[in-house]
Amino acid sequence: MRRRVVITGIGVMAPGGTGVKNFWSLLSEGRTATRGITFFDPAPFRSRVAAEIDFHPEDQGLTPQEIRRMDRAAQLVVVAAREAVAGSGLAPDTMDPHRTGVTIGSAVGATTGLDQEYRVVSDDGRLELVDHRYAVPHLYGHFVPSSFATEVAWATGAEGPSTVVSTGCTSGLDAIGHAVELIRENSADVMIAGATDAPISPITMACFDAIKATTPYNDEPGQASRPFDRTRNGFVLGEGAAVLVLEELGRAQRRGAHIYAEIGGYASRCNAFHMTGLRPDGREMAEAIRATLEEARLNASDIDYVNAHGSGTKQNDRHESAAFKRSLGEHAYRVPVSSIKSMIGHSLGAIGSLEIAACALAMAENVIPPTANLHNPDPECDLDYVPISAREARLDQVLSVGSGFGGFQSAMVLTRPERNTA
Structure with missing residues (x-):
């Protein structure tokens, strides 16, 4: 008999409001969270709009050390993971850490942190040979996307299978799909699965400008993302993270968990x-x-x-x-x-x-x-x-x-x- 997998917890960091409640409010009301870029001066770029998160990590419970250590994408996914686990009702004493795993998707890894740190160590591009002494001490963690899964595992006490999935823009779907298979094959009972990206940076905007994939509707940022409309002309770059708690159905039922849906x-x-x-x-x-x-x-x-x-x-x-x-x-x-x-x-x-x-x-x-x-x-x-x-x-x-x-x-x-x- 195939093991069935259900969603018992959800955590979200998205434009327009952090947390599940704000996320759903924005979607159900049909409001848009796209605006002119504020993270850097977008004047040199063809597309100058994005969907940014008003994110203050200290307000989300991250410590100064965590903020110093983690790239923005890692911060977003850790906050989302904590919300998902809390919402699922999982208690540390009911979790077998070796049967609890993590799967996180990301297309571009720690783009924001690497972009910022290169500006620092190169003195804003003036040094041909960069000076490593000015780099953040945990720069290597920005360089390897596996740090995302590591941070989530640390934050949730998961010691089972731990993976980062990077398949471009399907990474978030594929990470959840991989987590489902791990539960079905009995390698885990609980998986903390999701994805994160914080790509709103000069290098990313330049990449998409080069192939004209992003929208040039800079004068109407709230109306710039127009799927299926005859006037559409490219996507609006965004950022965010979402994490699900996935469990084997029987386990979730035995502990009386709220079940959102089954992965069919x-x-x-x-x-x-x-x-x-x-x-x-x-x-x-x-x-x-x-x-x-x-x-x-x-x-x-x-x-x-x-x-x-x-x-x-x-x-x-x-x-x-x-x-x-x-x-x-x-x-x-x-x-x-x-x-x-x-x-x-x-x-x-x-x-x-x-x-x-x-x-x-x-x-x-x-x-x-x-x-x-x-x-x-x-x-x-x-x-x-x-x-x-x-x-x-x-x-x-x-x-x-x-x-x-x-x-x-x-x-x-x-x-x-x-x-x-x-």
Whole structure:
């Protein structure tokens, strides 16, 4: 009998308000958290908007030593992990540390810390040979993304399997998927899984400017992220972290845990096609969706809501719409689809975990988050994208998908835990 895996805790650090409550309030009200960049002078860049978090680590309980030691992305994920564990009701005396693991996803690691520290050790770029004496003492921890999993393990007392997953913009989905498999194969009973990225820095903006992937709508930052709209012209870079507590179903039931949802299925594919390009037919994403539905033992018509990747680039939204039609058939025209990136931007590797957190909360509240800023639908994107306002609906089976540079395509299905999939 396959071990079943459920979500019993959620922690979120996202633009527009820290913590799960503020995150859901922003999504359900259809508010946007995108604004002009304040972290540095964005004047030299083509795209000068982002979805920043108003984050003060000391207000979130981090000590001066932790703040000094950790890059911003590590700080975000540790705070999210603490919220998830606290919300799950797990107590240290009920956790077997050797049966509790950590899986964290990240696309770009400690970009912010490395960018800042290079400016320091190079004297703002003036030194050809950098002076290491001016570096933060824990600079090596910024250099190796494995430090993210280490910090979360330390913060939560987890001594089981510990992994960092880096598959570009599907990292958050893939990290949760990996954690689910560890529980299913009986390598762990509890997994603390999620993702983090804090990429809003000059080097990241320069990278995306070079390929014109980010939006040039600098005069309208609150309306700059426009998934599925005919006027869309690139994504809005964001930052954030989300962490889930995943448990074997029987264990969660025995301790009377609140269960948000069950992970019914997960699959990932790669198009082996182009670093940034996508085939218009959406074949690989469609195959990931079909494999996910098969693992969850669901038909396409069983899906009540699709949380889209919906980045707001011209090619992604066309590709994704085609993938839904290819995998869901006629049901693609009936099922509601929306993109929360319209409100919190695209936080690269972190967004997949943020979207799974949003799906679990949507199921708990029976509310579909909207696609903000969708005023002029693209005729090529002709599905029901829940424009502008949230919608009440009974949600028993929810599909979330991700697409990443390098050709990564991932999908995950959440179901209500009372559904018998044994």
